[in-house]
Amino acid sequence: MHPLQRQHPEMLRGLKLSVARADLGDKGVFWRLRVGPFADENAAKNRCAELSRRRVGCLVVKAQG
Numbered sequence: 001m002h003p004l005q006r007q008h009p010e011m012l013r014g015l016k017l018s019v020a021r022a023d024l025g026d027k028g029v030f031w032r033l034r035v036g037p038f039a040d041e042n043a044a045k046n047r048c049a050e051l052s053r054r055r056v057g058c059l060v061v062k063a064q065g
Helices: 003-007 041-053
Strands: 016-023 029-036
Antiparallel strands (some): 016 029
16 A cells, blocks of 8 residues: 555545556656546546645646547
8 A cells, every 4th residue: 555545545545556667867866646536527627636735745637548
């Protein structure tokens, strides 16, 4: 279980989590946690806004594939 799932179980319950490596060159390597799926863009934005209020960094992006 990812630490965020333990910290915010009601926010992440029922969602698939995956980790993606992002190499930003001189800025370094970052690990991004992807969560979803959501019914629509508004549902994702609402969840992201709530996570942001809880001081969890969040950014809504379109799913790939």
